Amino acid sequence: MQQPAPPxxxxxxxxxxxxxxxxxxxxxxxxxxxxAKSTLSQLESGSGNPSxxxxxxxxxxxxxPFSRLVEPPSSPVRVVRAGSSPRVRAEGADVYGTLLSxxxxxxxxxxxxxxxxxxxxxxxxxxxxxxxxxxxxxxxxIRTGPVDELVEVGPGDYVTFxxxxxxxxxxxxxxxxxxxxxxxx
Amino acid sequence: MQQPAPPxxxxxxxxxxxxxxxxxxxxxxxxxxxxAKSTLSQLESGSGNPSxxxxxxxxxxxxxPFSRLVEPPSSPVRVVRAGSSPRVRAEGADVYGTLLSxxxxxxxxxxxxxxxxxxxxxxxxxxxxxxxxxxxxxxxxIRTGPVDELVEVGPGDYVTFxxxxxxxxxxxxxxxxxxxxxxxx
DNA sequence: CTACAGCGTTCGGTTTGACGAACACTCGCG
DNA sequence: CGCGAGTGTTCGTCAAACCGAACGCTGTAG
Numbered sequence: 001m002q003q004p005a006p007p008x009x010x011x012x013x014x015x016x017x018x019x020x021x022x023x024x025x026x027x028x029x030x031x032x033x034x035x036a037k038s039t040l041s042q043l044e045s046g047s048g049n050p051s052x053x054x055x056x057x058x059x060x061x062x063x064x065p066f067s068r069l070v071e072p073p074s075s076p077v078r079v080v081r082a083g084s085s086p087r088v089r090a091e092g093a094d095v096y097g098t099l100l101s102x103x104x105x106x107x108x109x110x111x112x113x114x115x116x117x118x119x120x121x122x123x124x125x126x127x128x129x130x131x132x133x134x135x136x137x138x139x140x141x142i143r144t145g146p147v148d149e150l151v152e153v154g155p156g157d158y159v160t161f162x163x164x165x166x167x168x169x170x171x172x173x174x175x176x177x178x179x180x181x182x183x184x185x
Numbered sequence: 186m187q188q189p190a191p192p193x194x195x196x197x198x199x200x201x202x203x204x205x206x207x208x209x210x211x212x213x214x215x216x217x218x219x220x221a222k223s224t225l226s227q228l229e230s231g232s233g234n235p236s237x238x239x240x241x242x243x244x245x246x247x248x249x250p251f252s253r254l255v256e257p258p259s260s261p262v263r264v265v266r267a268g269s270s271p272r273v274r275a276e277g278a279d280v281y282g283t284l285l286s287x288x289x290x291x292x293x294x295x296x297x298x299x300x301x302x303x304x305x306x307x308x309x310x311x312x313x314x315x316x317x318x319x320x321x322x323x324x325x326x327i328r329t330g331p332v333d334e335l336v337e338v339g340p341g342d343y344v345t346f347x348x349x350x351x352x353x354x355x356x357x358x359x360x361x362x363x364x365x366x367x368x369x370x
Numbered sequence: 371c372t373a374c375a376g377c378g379t380t381c382g383g384t385t386t387g388a389c390g391a392a393c394a395c396t397c398g399c400g
Numbered sequence: 401c402g403c404g405a406g407t408g409t410t411c412g413t414c415a416a417a418c419c420g421a422a423c424g425c426t427g428t429a430g
Binding site for chain 2: 417
């Protein structure tokens with residue numbers, strides 16, 4: 001029997017947290033999910049017992065797996081420039097691999113793809129303590145990191161920094177995109 | 186993204202499957218979960234849209250984690266085509282994010298960058314049981330996956346598959362490179 | 371054959387989740 | 401100041417999730 005948590009409060013908190021992370025309003029989320037905003041309001045306030053379809057629609061609209069809405073919430077900046085770290089050649093084939101970050105047991109990591117366009121800076125609120133962000137730039141050029149220690153990175157570059165302090169992303173070229181690995185403890 | 190399944194049918198199937206596995210009758214399960222057996226009957230027949238509390242009670246009574254009742258029996262190979270999943274827009278800025286994979290607590294994930302050249306196939310030996318590989322193509326085009334279930338992916342595409350079976354990577358264009366996240370349990 | 375106990379389904383009645391309109395509030399603009 | 405557009409909240413109404421009782425069915429005693 002491994003159901004420790006009272007689900008309603010967890011869902012309420014998760015909805016608000018994920019909506020904040022997505023940076024959209026309650027009204028907007030309700031519109032995307034095809035729900036009445038009154039329904040969503042009551043859910044986030046903890047009063048309410050949503051149906052599966054309702055919660056599913058919210059998960060889809062938030063771009064978040066369903067389970068994340070029910071599970072309880074379970075700095076040094078480092079940059080590895082493209083080609084600056086030893087590449088290991090696999091035997092026989094034209095494959096070069098680079099280990100960028102070794103995982104720590106007991107953490108969870110989420111993999112994202114982010115697309116950014118220039119002209120606006122995305123300021124992210126601090127995540128839960130102990131969070132770490134890893135980024136690999138796939139295309140374009142971006143400036144990122146803790147707000148007081150921004151770095152510029154390009155394709156192939158890897159950068160990691162704490163996620164529990166204010167930080168930001170800013171595209172410097174159109175069509176910039178990165179792979180983001182978010183690590184929680 | 187990764188909510189491909191109509192949740193109601195999945196839940197209906199999961200309930201019957203788990204109840205069969207537990208070897209108890211519908212009446213008995215309803216009694217343990219504190220539900221009317223009529224309710225449970227309708228749920229297993231696929232007609233019905235249970236509330237969270239109802240489904241939670243069933244999870245507790247069955248002794249299975251909540252997510253097992255919701256997640257579809259997933260094919261281990263999963264591809265998210267670039268732009269095929271809902272992108273969440275961050276407040277104010279031109280930033281679009283897509284959650285590709287939610288981390289499971291108790292696992293460790295290592296982040297790699299791989300560069301591949303065409304003409305040779307890299308056959309990887311199986312890793313330790315429980316390993317999972319996640320890939321995001323940054324440039325070029327590659328064919329990868331378990332040897333009996335290869336898929337072709339391009340820039341922005343995401344693919345994940347078990348790492349504990351024989352699998353391979355093969356570049357189809359020069360200058361192909363991918364971000365590889367290796368997950369161990 | 372009748373009686374009983376178990377099974378899962380189907381039937382009205384009650385509770386409640388979801389809806390939409392109206393509400394109070396804040397902010398930027400003229 | 402008024403005005404509009406945005407936010408999140410609180411109402412009354414309706415559909416539906418949930419309930420309990422009744423039903424038909426099967427197998428086993430007695």
